Amino acid sequence: MEDEADDAGEHAEAIPLGDPCLVVDDLHIVFRVFGGKTAESARAQGIHVQDAEPPRRSLVKRLLGAGRQHVGAVSEVHAVRGVSFMARHGESIGIVGINGSGKSTLLRAITGLIPPHSGSVYVDGEPALLGVNAALMPQMTGAKNIEIGGLALGMTPKQVDERFDEVVEFADIGDFVDMPMKTYSSGMAARLRFAISSAAIPDILMVDEALATGDAAFKARSKARIAEVRQQAGTVFLVSHSISTIEAMCTRVLWMHQGQLVMDGPVEEVTAAYREFVRAHRQARSGGQAGGRRRKRNGGGGSQGSGGRARRQDKARAPDA
Numbered sequence: 001m002e003d004e005a006d007d008a009g010e011h012a013e014a015i016p017l018g019d020p021c022l023v024v025d026d027l028h029i030v031f032r033v034f035g036g037k038t039a040e041s042a043r044a045q046g047i048h049v050q051d052a053e054p055p056r057r058s059l060v061k062r063l064l065g066a067g068r069q070h071v072g073a074v075s076e077v078h079a080v081r082g083v084s085f086m087a088r089h090g091e092s093i094g095i096v097g098i099n100g101s102g103k104s105t106l107l108r109a110i111t112g113l114i115p116p117h118s119g120s121v122y123v124d125g126e127p128a129l130l131g132v133n134a135a136l137m138p139q140m141t142g143a144k145n146i147e148i149g150g151l152a153l154g155m156t157p158k159q160v161d162e163r164f165d166e167v168v169e170f171a172d173i174g175d176f177v178d179m180p181m182k183t184y185s186s187g188m189a190a191r192l193r194f195a196i197s198s199a200a201i202p203d204i205l206m207v208d209e210a211l212a213t214g215d216a217a218f219k220a221r222s223k224a225r226i227a228e229v230r231q232q233a234g235t236v237f238l239v240s241h242s243i244s245t246i247e248a249m250c251t252r253v254l255w256m257h258q259g260q261l262v263m264d265g266p267v268e269e270v271t272a273a274y275r276e277f278v279r280a281h282r283q284a285r286s287g288g289q290a291g292g293r294r295r296k297r298n299g300g301g302g303s304q305g306s307g308g309r310a311r312r313q314d315k316a317r318a319p320d321a
């Protein structure tokens with residue numbers, strides 16, 4: 001969680017809301033992960049992982065594979081767990097949550113990039129979304145990606161042509177537009193994704209961390225573009241670790257934790273609760289890490305003296321526990 005001085009104190013303007021444009025009903029997203037290590041590290045982060053049934057193999061495959069060692073386990077990462085909410089035309093909805101809480105997965109599921117394991121996503125109209133982590137081609141130039149991305153969003157070749165210069169200017173990538181995207185910094189790529197995905201004023205605009213990568217001028221342009229989308233009855237979803245950006249650009253906030261929606265409400269209410277949670281989470285983690293480092297030093301054959309110091313620290317911390 002970061003606070004950006006540029007945004008601090010700003011608030012998104014409330015506009016009259018339209019009819020529902022999106023209903024997410026008891027949505028579950030499950031990823032199959034091959035390899036035991038991934039499951040272990042995910043579990044260590046508090047992510048809900050369960051061992052999956054091994055896939056049924058055909059007789060031929062079983063015979064060919066006979067004698068081979070089974071490498072790693074198949075596990076399932078339950079990334080989104082029973083999420084339900086409704087969004088209306090004109091809303092600007094922020095999604096907050098610590099790393100791995102399921103924010104991007106939820107957005108990708110709304111765009112239709114990931115099929116639900118169970119539950120449903122209903123969208124009013126055809127969602128013309130380039131989506132989160134949009135599949136722009138790293139080996140192609142920015143120019144080619146603007147063309148392909150624009151067409152994928154439903155623009156005609158003429159419209160792509162007309163908006164080309166505006167997209168380049170918005171993304172502020174200058175001459176890099178003629179370079180392959182793999183040469184871009186992550187900030188440049190994120191700005192270009194945002195510029196392409198918002199060029200056609202989509203019904204639903206998904207913004208995943210793109211705003212964290214720009215300077216104050218890019219943020220101001222993005223804010224104006226988001227306002228334009230909302231004015232034209234579009235809906236905006238914004239994932240950001242910057243609470244002040246969420247406060248400046250959103251009218252409602254969803255808080256995800258371990259794949260679940262733990263809070264959905266007005267900006268001030270949710271961000272206040274989330275700030276408090278993050279502070280406590282950080283304190284718990286820094287306490288845990290300090291303990292971990294201490295244990296490692298002692299375990300590494302440290303002198304009697306350092307072990308003594310560690311024990312005294314533990315005693316001093318005991319009343320807090």
Ligand SMILES: Nc1ncnc2c1ncn2[C@@H]1O[C@H](COP(=O)(O)OP(=O)(O)OP(=O)(O)O)[C@@H](O)[C@H]1O
Binds near residue numbers: 099103
């Ligand atoms: N393609 C995938 N295959 C397997 N697991 C995945 C995949 N994509 C995401 N996950 C897992 O799903 C969980 C949710 O990930 P997600 O990227 O949605 O979280 P996030 O809240 O957006 O995180 P961050 O803030 O770090 O971007 C994580 O445990 C992640 O490891």
